Amino acid sequence: MIRSVNVVGAVIENHNGQFLCALRSSKMSMPNLWEFPGGKIKEGEKPETALVREIVEELGCTVKVGELVASVEHQYPEIKVNLKTFKAIIENGQPKALEHSELRWVPKGELEKLNWAPADIPTVNKLKGS
Numbered sequence: 001m002i003r004s005v006n007v008v009g010a011v012i013e014n015h016n017g018q019f020l021c022a023l024r025s026s027k028m029s030m031p032n033l034w035e036f037p038g039g040k041i042k043e044g045e046k047p048e049t050a051l052v053r054e055i056v057e058e059l060g061c062t063v064k065v066g067e068l069v070a071s072v073e074h075q076y077p078e079i080k081v082n083l084k085t086f087k088a089i090i091e092n093g094q095p096k097a098l099e100h101s102e103l104r105w106v107p108k109g110e111l112e113k114l115n116w117a118p119a120d121i122p123t124v125n126k127l128k129g130s
């Protein structure tokens with residue numbers, strides 16, 4: 001059976017034009033790859049609601065979700081990921097790496113130097129060209 005998951009990721013930009021990048025920990029699936037923080041959408045949940053929930057769980061802060069950046073279907077060897085990334089701004093709190101091994105603010109010109117989860121590349125390319 002083809003396994004597929006619907007996933008949301010947050011593109012969070014700060015006032016210096018840097019983007020919040022998160023390194024998946026060695027305990028997560030796809031370990032040691034950079035991603036946009038977020039996670040799986042639950043059955044019946046709106047993508048925007050899922051993103052707010054996941055950011056509280058992973059970063060301990062609340063965000064306001066904005067426009068869609070990219071919608072990507074990526075087939076990994078064992079799973080198909082449907083990833084939607086959204087712009088988001090922090091409303092309350094400071095992001096903390098509650099589940100990731102590292103958080104890093106990266107200017108857009110340096111985003112492509114990170115070792116990204118492959119499904120994230122179209123989002124990185126859109127930001128680079130924006």
Ligand SMILES: Nc1nc2c([nH]c(=O)n2[C@H]2C[C@H](O)[C@@H](COP(=O)(O)OP(=O)(O)OP(=O)(O)O)O2)c(=O)[nH]1
Nearest residue numbers: 007009029030035036037038039040081117119120
């Ligand atoms: N969160 C997130 N996941 C991504 C991105 N790119 C990408 O390929 N993925 C993949 C990794 C995982 O296979 C899946 C998301 O799973 P996850 O482990 O982050 O989600 P979750 O927190 O809801 O998971 P769980 O621990 O509840 O099972 O999507 C991304 O930018 N953000």
